[in-house]
Amino acid sequence: MEIKKIHQDFSVCKVMDYSLVNIDAEYSFIGKTDEEKSLVCITSDVPPNVIQRDDGWKGFRIQGILDFSLIGILSKIAKILAENSISIFAISTYNTDYVLIKKENYQKALDILKDSGYEIVE
Template sequence: MELKKIDYNFSVCKVKDYSQTDFDSEYCFTGKTDDEKSLVCLTGSVPNNATACEHGWKAFKIQGVLDFSLIGILSKISTLLADNKIGIFAISTYNTDYILVKQENYDKASKLLVEAGYKFV
């Protein structure tokens, strides 16, 4: 399985609304429920109306388009990192998955993934 390092800093935020969100940014992930609006964006694009924000995340992208019939890809990666005391924030899009880890764990996570047979492109 191939992974790609995303060379940006990310922030995970709660926002009042999406009116100040830069949807044209290279990376912008939203999630909305009946009681919360969340945003994951480049740290430099955090909107002024964020009500809570956790900075200091880095990301890996699982390369390629992942068919919905594929099972366990995210589970294997998250288990490997969890077994080594590295928490994740996972995001799925229609085509693929992104794994965010805290910046201080990024190099350790990269090394663990390579040792487990994952390749970075």
């Protein structure tokens, strides 16, 4: 399985509302519950109306369209990284899973996944 590196830096945010979010940005993941409004975006795209933010994330995508019948793809990656004390922030879209890792652990995570049989692509 291929893992494609994403070269931008990401931020994980809590926002007051989505009025200032650039929904047309290259990466913009929003999530809303009865308790909060969240945003994950490229750090340079963080809107000014954030309540909280956590910068310093790097990411990769699990390459290809992942059919809903496929089981355990993300959990295998999470398990490998957890066994090496690397935490993740996972985001799923209709087609794809994305994994964010703090910058200081990013290259180590990619090396571990490569050693575990994953192909890392630029």
